[in-house]
Amino acid sequence: MKKAKRIKKLMKERKIQKIRMRKLLQEQEKRRRQQIRRHRMKEAQKEQEKQQDQQQENQQEEPQKKQ
Known part of the structure; x- marks a missing residue:
């Protein structure tokens, strides 16, 4: 009985750990x-x-070319 309880506890901890890791990875x-x-x-x-x-430079160059 004790062994079964311990295994159950370990499985629960492992499950919680997996959930935490998944959340961490998602984050x-x-x-x-x-x-x-x-x-x-x-x-x-x-x-x-x-x-x-570049557009501003082109606009500044145009009037100079006309003169």
């Missing part, structure tokens, strides 16, 4: 995805700023 994956998303947003913003700067 890590969530953080990783957020970092990737933030990085992509920053890259897109940099690219957009680069294009705007």
